[in-house]
Amino acid sequence: MTSVHIVCTDPRHGVNAWLERWIARHAHTADIRLLRDAREATGADFLFLVSCHQIVGRDILDRYRHTLVLHASALPAGRGMSPHVWQILEGRPGFTVTLLEAAEALDAGRIWHQIEVAVPANAVCHEINALLFDAELALMDWALAHAHEVQPREQQGTPSYYRKRCPADSRIDPERPLAELFDLLRVADPERYPAHFEYRGRRYRLRLEPMES
Numbered sequence: 001m002t003s004v005h006i007v008c009t010d011p012r013h014g015v016n017a018w019l020e021r022w023i024a025r026h027a028h029t030a031d032i033r034l035l036r037d038a039r040e041a042t043g044a045d046f047l048f049l050v051s052c053h054q055i056v057g058r059d060i061l062d063r064y065r066h067t068l069v070l071h072a073s074a075l076p077a078g079r080g081m082s083p084h085v086w087q088i089l090e091g092r093p094g095f096t097v098t099l100l101e102a103a104e105a106l107d108a109g110r111i112w113h114q115i116e117v118a119v120p121a122n123a124v125c126h127e128i129n130a131l132l133f134d135a136e137l138a139l140m141d142w143a144l145a146h147a148h149e150v151q152p153r154e155q156q157g158t159p160s161y162y163r164k165r166c167p168a169d170s171r172i173d174p175e176r177p178l179a180e181l182f183d184l185l186r187v188a189d190p191e192r193y194p195a196h197f198e199y200r201g202r203r204y205r206l207r208l209e210p211m212e213s
Helices: 015-025 083-089 125-146 178-187
Strands: 002-007 030-035 044-049 064-071 094-101 111-118 195-199 202-206
Touching: 015 030, 015 125, 044 125, 064 125, 083 094, 083 125, 083 178, 094 125, 111 125, 125 178
Parallel strands: 002 030, 002 044, 044 064
Antiparallel strands: 064 094, 094 111, 195 202
16 A cells, blocks of 8 residues: 655645545545654655645655655746745736655755646635645645656756745735735735735734625
């Protein structure tokens, strides 16, 4: 039976519900453990790093036959943090999700496979995340099915980097028109990094939700 470890360091991250479903779906064909700390990664056939915010050193990488990262950009462009959010804020109509080998340099490993994700211009945070998480699980499926025949390729081109987002990045200017703020509102995570503004001496949070007819 194939052995799989998954490291997702944030128990509040929305991807956890998807990971639990993926684990249940593969329970009869793989021995899978979901870990919260890379230091618990003791060795297996596969190690998937999914929203892992720890540095994983060579000593851990060497314990696994395959150590793979899921990253939402067309690498080497868009290395770094929250790439799908930054790309939507840049006005792009979607993003690439890349399955790549873990390397000691940030997001620099060889590429296994990629999936293109189109994002509707009216999609909000939980809908965008669902598209991303579905693509990530599809790439994990692909890895299990094709590891024996994959031909990894080196990244080509000049890398670019996105910095880590912080609460201040979800701050909005109440004087600006709503249409100008729409992309910022729709990518702001209402639970972890809510959109917010200050007005008349108080701070307010905003949550953007569609009203379906």
